[in-house]
Structure formats: structure tokens, C-alpha cells
Amino acid sequence: MSHAEADHDTRRSRQWLAGEARGAGVDRDQLLELGAAMAALTAAAAEREPVALASAPVGVDPGTPIAKPLPPELLRPLDTNAEMHWAALAGQGYVVPNDRFFVRNHTVTPRLDADTWRLRLFGTGLRDAPTRDTPVEFSLDELRGLPAEESDALLECAGNGRRFFAEQQGEPAPGVAWGLGGVGVARWRGVRLGTVLRLAGLRDDAVDVMPEGLDPDYVTGGINLGRVRRPLPIAKALDDVLLAYEMNGEPLPADHGFPVRVVVPGWIGISSIKWVGPVEVSATPLFSPWNTRFYRMFGPGHPGEGTVLETQPVKSAFELAWDARVPAGAEVLLHGRSWSGNGPIERVEVDTGDGWRPADLVAADRGGAWQRWTARWRPPAPGRFTLRARATDTTGAAQPDRATANTLAYLFDAVVHHPVTAH
Numbered sequence: 352m353s354h355a356e357a358d359h360d361t362r363r364s365r366q367w368l369a370g371e372a373r374g375a376g377v378d379r380d381q382l383l384e385l386g387a388a389m390a391a392l393t394a395a396a397a398e399r400e401p402v403a404l405a406s407a408p409v410g411v412d413p414g415t416p417i418a419k420p421l422p423p424e425l426l427r428p429l430d431t432n433a434e435m436h437w438a439a440l441a442g443q444g445y446v447v448p449n450d451r452f453f454v455r456n457h458t459v460t461p462r463l464d465a466d467t468w469r470l471r472l473f474g475t476g477l478r479d480a481p482t483r484d485t486p487v488e489f490s491l492d493e494l495r496g497l498p499a500e501e502s503d504a505l506l507e508c509a510g511n512g513r514r515f516f517a518e519q520q521g522e523p524a525p526g527v528a529w530g531l532g533g534v535g536v537a538r539w540r541g542v543r544l545g546t547v548l549r550l551a552g553l554r555d556d557a558v559d560v561m562p563e564g565l566d567p568d569y570v571t572g573g574i575n576l577g578r579v580r581r582p583l584p585i586a587k588a589l590d591d592v593l594l595a596y597e598m599n600g601e602p603l604p605a606d607h608g609f610p611v612r613v614v615v616p617g618w619i620g621i622s623s624i625k626w627v628g629p630v631e632v633s634a635t636p637l638f639s640p641w642n643t644r645f646y647r648m649f650g651p652g653h654p655g656e657g658t659v660l661e662t663q664p665v666k667s668a669f670e671l672a673w674d675a676r677v678p679a680g681a682e683v684l685l686h687g688r689s690w691s692g693n694g695p696i697e698r699v700e701v702d703t704g705d706g707w708r709p710a711d712l713v714a715a716d717r718g719g720a721w722q723r724w725t726a727r728w729r730p731p732a733p734g735r736f737t738l739r740a741r742a743t744d745t746t747g748a749a750q751p752d753r754a755t756a757n758t759l760a761y762l763f764d765a766v767v768h769h770p771v772t773a774h
């Protein structure tokens with residue numbers, strides 16, 4: 352899949368340069384300019400700048416960035432975002448409860464009215480809805496009336512783990528300083544995007560599908576980049592992508608995309624557009640700053656225009672506080688989880704200071720979106736210890752000791768050194 356996506360991206364780029372592609376809301380010259388400005392603009396400026404609301408769409412209360420409470424034991428605020436504390440997963444089941452699921456907002460959580468909300472599909476890839484003003488519309492009730500599907504899918508921000516580039520590797524890590532808490536699995540319920548595309552009159556020559564969020568425009572570096580949006584190749588859009596209206600058995604919470612969000616299993620979080628409204632379906636490739644400027648790998652080993660980012664690498668985390676305190680001399684059962692965008696986890700190993708040994712995998716999770724595991728440990732004496740966990744997925748991909756540096760500090764996959772004190 353990732354190889355096919357790389358080919359697709361190359362084709363998109365060629366068509367883009369030939370003037371055949373469009374990026375809704377930002378014209379081609381502006382996008383090219385953005386590409387050129389890329390090197391000059393630091394990612395810090397791009398991601399850290401105070402949020403400026405260019406336009407507040409109807410029904411949006413721009414007052415509160417995040418709607419749900421942020422109890423300090425569950426969530427840590429990070430700019431306009433909130434990261435889950437891994438200790439908050441201790442004793443929980445397979446999915447992350449909605450009250451502690453991480454939130455990644457480019458601006459703020461909009462409050463949308465489900466009664467007037469419509470999904471609006473348009474574009475040259477549909478038979479009868481060529482422009483934004485002539486969309487095929489679906490109400491929430493209409494979507495709920497279509498065949499529903501449930502999927503336990505993992506969502507992870509491409510920047511998850513970013514702060515370890517700086518803390519463990521001494522490398523610059525501009526952008527939101529996520530620890531490992533920018534990830535979660537939920538049970539999503541909704542209708543397949545493919546079902547809706549076909550009902551909307553999908554043409555055989557459609558190549559890209561670009562859902563747009565109804566949150567405020569994203570403004571950075573003095574440029575209004577428009578609504579958060581990112582194209583999906585038609586093959587992925589017709590595969591396992593959901594238009595979700597429920598999360599863990601409840602209507603989608605405001606922060607997670609109410610009334611409807613896209614869920615793209617296995618792909619980086621930005622693909623899963625929240626608060627989806629317009630969806631452009633195009634017979635020519637589509638672009639947005641979120642696949643040209645952000646969420647690409649730039650730097651050594653990548654071509655000048657960068658490499659498109661789709662799937663997440665392998666990661667592992669302990670369900671423990673950072674600097675957790677444990678009793679010395681007593682046996683503790685360490686809990687943790689591992690995951691990979693390539694597919695299921697095959698093997699997990701743990702090191703508590705005296706070498707790598709296998710962790711016990713929770714059998715019920717085999718083949719799933721993430722894998723819970725445990726390992727017994729008796730801290731021999733009071734003092735500081737470093738816990739490490741590393742996983743290998745079914746494709747053979749494993750976690751390195753050092754993650755590969757890249758300009759925007761995405762995809763930190765190295766083994767994390769988790770400090771613990773025994774007392």
C-alpha cells in the first residue's frame with residue numbers, strides 16, 4: 352500500500368507541475384510559492400504560532416480550543432492539543448475511553464448543529480455534481496440509514512513521540528512536543544466512504560478524494576491555508592475508510608469530529624479529517640498544504656520536494672507515569688502496548704536493565720490495531736531504572752535504537768527510555 356501511494360504521489364506531482372492539479376481553496380501558484388517558502392519557514396513558526404482565526408464559520412464558537420474537560424491525570428494540554436497520559440490506560444480495556452482520547456486540533460473544536468449539518472460531495476470525479484455549488488448532499492440521518500460498520504482503528508499523530516528527537520537524540524524537534532500520548536484506539540461506527548461515494552455517482556476516472564473540516568481556517572506564517580483537508584487516493588478511499596458518527600458506543604464527541612469524521616485505518620492521523628463537510632472527488636490529482644508542505648518527510652535521504660507520509664512506524668509504550676515510583680524488592684507486573692501502521696505486532700521485548708526478554712502478549716489482541724503485553728519485574732534495590740520496550744510487526748519492521756532525523760520531526764519510532772524510581 353505504501354509503495355502504491357508513493358507512485359500515486361509521483362504521478363500527482365507530475366500532473367501538478369503540468370498544471371493539471373488543483374488544491375481547493377489555495378491556487379496552484381500559491382501552493383508552489385508555499386513549497387518554495389518551505390525551506391525558509393521554520394517548522395516552529397509553522398506549528399507554534401498563535402492560532403489566528405481568519406473566519407469563524409457559522410455555528411462555530413471560537414472561544415474554547417478543546418470542549419472536553421482536561422483532568423491532569425488523564426490529559427496534558429499542549430498548545431491547541433491534548434496528549435493522553437499513558438498511566439491513564441492502566442487497568443483500561445482495549446480501547447481508549449473518550450474522556451482520555453488525545454485531541455489534535457489545528458485551531459479549535461467547532462460546535463456544529465447536527466440538524467443542519469450536511470455532507471457535501473462534489474467534483475469532476477462525480478457524474479453529476481461538478482462544482483462546490485452543486486453538491487450531492489447527505490444528512491446525518493441519511494448516513495445513519497446506510498449499512499453501518501464497526502472498526503477498532505488506531506489513530507496516531509505523525510508527530511507522536513516528537514519530543515524524544517530532542518530528549519533522546521539531541522536533535523531539533525520543532526512543532527508540538529508530543530510524548531507518546533498522541534495515539535489511541537477507539538471503536539468507530541459509521542458508513543464506508545466507498546458506499547457514499549458510489550451513491551453520489553462516482554466516475555471510473557476519479558483519482559483523489561479530499562474531505563474538508565468545518566473547523567476554522569488554519570492561518571500560519573501570515574498565510575491563510577484554508578480548511579484542514581488532505582487528499583486520499585481513490586484506492587484507499589474505496590478500501591477501509593469510514594465516515595464515523597460514533598466513537599466507543601457514543602455519538603462522536605465534539606473534540607473528535609461531531610457529527611461525522613473520516614477514519615483512515617493505518618494512516619497518519621491527519622488523514623482522518625474531523626468535522627467533515629465538503630468532500631471533493633476529482634478526476635485530476637488534488638493537493639493541499641497537508642500533503643505538500645506538512646506531513647512529508649524532508650531532510651537527508653529525501654528528495655527536495657520531500658516524501659509523502661502515509662503509514663505510521665512501529666512504537667511501544669508502558670502504561671506508566673513518566674518517572675513512576677514503584678516499590679523496591681516487590682514484583683510488579685508491567686503493562687504496555689505496541690502498534691504499527693504496517694499491520695499487527697508479532698513480538699515484543701522488554702528490558703528493565705539486565706537485557707532483553709520476551710513480553711507476554713495478550714492473546715485476544717493478536718492481529719488487532721494494537722497489542723497489549725505484560726512483563727514481570729522485581730526492582731532489585733532502590734534507585735533509578737530505565738525501562739525499554741521494543742516491538743516487531745508481522746512485516747518484520749522493528750524499532751531502531753535511533754529514529755531517522757527529518758526536518759519536521761515526524762515518525763519517531765526509536766525505543767523510548769522510560770525512567771522509573773524504585774523506593
Ligand SMILES: Nc1nc2c(c(=O)[nH]1)N[C@H]1C(S)=C(S)[C@@H](COP(=O)(O)O)O[C@H]1N2
Pocket residue numbers: 452453454455456457458506507508509563564565566579606607608619620621622623624625626627
Ligand atoms: N478538521 C480537522 N481534522 C483533523 C485535524 C484538525 O485539526 N482539523 N487534525 C488532524 C490530526 S493532525 C490528527 S492527529 C487527528 C487527531 O484526531 P483526534 O483529535 O480525534 O485524536 O485528527 C486529524 N483531523
Ligand SMILES: [Mo]
Pocket residue numbers: 455507508509510619620621
Ligand atoms: Mo496529527
